[in-house]
Amino acid sequence: MMLPATNRRAENHTSEEINREIARQxxxxxxxxxxxxxxxxSERIRELDYEWDIERALESNASALAFSGIVLAATVNKKWLILPGLVTGFLFQHALQGWCPPLPILRxxxxxxxxxxxxERYALKALRGDFERIISRDGVYGDHHAAFAAAQQ
Known part of the structure; x- marks a missing residue:
């Protein structure tokens, strides 16, 4: 069984309509x-540093639901243990396949x-001129330190 690439698995399991809308925005x-x-x-780039990606949203959603299920099982009824069991199963499915039930909703x-x-971050850096510093006037690329510094900003 081949596992999907990590960097595109959520997009691969999202409808094209939603992917297009996210790209349009x-x-x-x-x-x-x-x-x-x-x-x-630069301010917008700093905002992007704090934007929650889909993985973080799924992880926090899953942990909150699992924790709630454990608390309810301890205080109300043991049958609530089914909730953390389902949630961790879905999270494991997402880790392997890139899909779980909350994914389409969150997307x-x-x-x-x-x-x-x-x-978006790198397009904004290009607009700001970060990458012009690593290319000399004759089109020859600058040193690797300048390239790395531009990518980090």
Whole structure:
């Protein structure tokens, strides 16, 4: 059995309509920043550092539900243990296949993958001019330190 690539598995299990809408919104945000100052672009990049990706949303959702099930089992009825059992099973399925029941809901709510967030981040860095510093005027690439520094900003 071949496991899907980690970087695109959530997108692969999301409807094309939702993927297109997420991409459209990202492109609109990038277009908005084409007329903004480097400081405003930097602020947006800082905001992206705090945006929750789909993996973080799924993990927090699963852990909250599993913990709730354990508390309910301890205080109300042992039958509540089925909840953490189901949730951890779905989380394991997501780890292997890239799909679980909350995925379509969270994607529809606009949660993006880390790759989608990084696409916006690097487009904004290009607008800000970060990558111009690693290419000399004659088109020859600069050193690896400059490239690494541009990618980290």
């Amino acid at each position: 990202t492109q609109q945000r990038i277009a908005y920043y084409t007329t903004k100052s480097p400081q405003e672009i 529809r709510l606009g949660f993006r993958t880390a790759a989608e967030i990084n696409e």
